[in-house]
Amino acid sequence: MAEEAKPAEEAPPSDVPTIEAPQVPVKHSYTLFYFNVKALAEPLRFLFAYGGIEYEDVRVTRDEWPALKPTMPMGQMPVLEVDGKRVHQSISMARYLAKQVNLSGADPWEDLQIDIVVDTINDFRLKIAVVSYEPEDEIKEKKMITLVNEVIPFYLEKLETIVKDNNGHFALGKLTWADIYFAGILDYLNYMCKKDLIENYPGLKALVESVYAIDAIKAWMEKRPVTEV
Numbered sequence: 570m571a572e573e574a575k576p577a578e579e580a581p582p583s584d585v586p587t588i589e590a591p592q593v594p595v596k597h598s599y600t601l602f603y604f605n606v607k608a609l610a611e612p613l614r615f616l617f618a619y620g621g622i623e624y625e626d627v628r629v630t631r632d633e634w635p636a637l638k639p640t641m642p643m644g645q646m647p648v649l650e651v652d653g654k655r656v657h658q659s660i661s662m663a664r665y666l667a668k669q670v671n672l673s674g675a676d677p678w679e680d681l682q683i684d685i686v687v688d689t690i691n692d693f694r695l696k697i698a699v700v701s702y703e704p705e706d707e708i709k710e711k712k713m714i715t716l717v718n719e720v721i722p723f724y725l726e727k728l729e730t731i732v733k734d735n736n737g738h739f740a741l742g743k744l745t746w747a748d749i750y751f752a753g754i755l756d757y758l759n760y761m762c763k764k765d766l767i768e769n770y771p772g773l774k775a776l777v778e779s780v781y782a783i784d785a786i787k788a789w790m791e792k793r794p795v796t797e798v
């Protein structure tokens with residue numbers, strides 16, 4: 570005869586209250602490796618500053634680089650060492666830091682809105698870099714005409730519209746790491762184009778100025794090493 574199914578045993582009532590574990594943020598040790606320039610590392614330095622996160626800002630010289638290169642995951646920098654583990658890719662690292670400092674989205678859709686703008690800014694950077702680092706003068710001159718007359722206005726007008734539609738920000742109508750990313754990379758874009766890219770874009774100008782005015786970022790900009798790029 571089949572055994573009768575027993576009702577599931579209920580946990581005995583307990584007088585002991587459930588204790589929630591305190592949400593103590595995990596403290597990591599961070600070392601950022603890059604050359605003595607702002608360029609791809611500056612958005613990361615802005616995020617460290619914004620979050621008041623301690624890190625070692627290692628600036629590798631051109632002489633030191635050949636020996637260090639093989640020790641980096643893809644033989645390039647910036648590289649972030651987190652608790653002794655080295656990771657690369659500046660945008661991935663920025664996204665990771667943004668989560669630590671509460672500048673990412675509240676859900677996957679919000680994160681998507683931020684990522685779209687950051688990827689667009691990075692597309693823009695790559696289009697500028699291809700021209701700026703072109704070794705053949707004649708080809709560079711030709712490419713520069715298209716860059717200045719078409720590519721730069723196209724991207725800046727699109728970005729300006731996004732800012733106008735987002736309450737002076739790039740996403741979610743508030744400060745996110747997309748704003749910090751753009752403000753951090755802008756000097757490098759200007760350097761490659763040899764001009765102030767946003768001078769005629771009031772929305773972008775106001776956004777960048779608002780990031781530079783954040784106390785912790787202002788303090789970082791005042792104390793950071795002075796570099797050409």
Ligand SMILES: N[C@@H](CCC(=O)N[C@@H](CS)C(=O)NCC(=O)O)C(=O)O
Binds near residue numbers: 659
């Ligand atoms: N996609 C990578 C690009 C990294 C990259 O291009 N790094 C350059 C400097 S900006 C580099 O390490 N160049 C030295 C080399 O390749 O030996 C990122 O965003 O981190």
